[in-house]
Amino acid sequence: MTTAIDLSEKLKAFSDTFAPRTVAQFNGHDVMVVKAEGPFIWHTYDDTDDFFLVLKGTLDLELRDGTVTLGPGQMFVVPKGVEHRPVARGEVHLLLIEPTGTPNTGDVSTASRRQLG
């Protein structure tokens, strides 16, 4: 497919939160957009770093030793094994990258439903 992937357009296509949509594949990873609002849960990935880029709004990325606050155009990579909790101040739009098939809490039993779209 030789068409630009417009992240805003992809985000306009849905309204539910904490349900990432895959928009592209890259080296065994899913490139995803997601809407977040309020707190997610504390979680840890044992096998992968966790990539966050804020497209809209403000995200507090709580770590056990401090909080990283991200606005639009700001990013952070949570290293694997580091527990974290994303907390969205109002509605936040994010670009996420994770290995294809990763449950969104690092644990299948607690993962939210992931819809591909």
Next chain:
Amino acid sequence: MTTAIDLSEKLKAFSDTFAPRTVAQFNGHDVMVVKAEGPFIWHTYDDTDDFFLVLKGTLDLELRDGTVTLGPGQMFVVPKGVEHRPVARGEVHLLLIEPTGTPNTGDVSTASRRQLG
């Protein structure tokens, strides 16, 4: 390090073109920002997909079977093995992701100098 990575700030720190700066590491990849102006060269990566997200300006991503035009907030992944030539209309700012150590033309002998910063 628990500090937000501000992509605009990183881009303000240099002015040379086609010289990506690594701003983060993610699962064995370099996350990089780069300024582009005018045409780069035709090149192919045999071992990796090539991730482009436009932060500012307009990029024509020429493929042998068509051109993908990307504006701010638009992205594209060139699959591995697919020849391509980025052509920047004026100054363009990009987020790139590539496996750490990848020469920026897919070929060490023709790669531009990469500065880490």
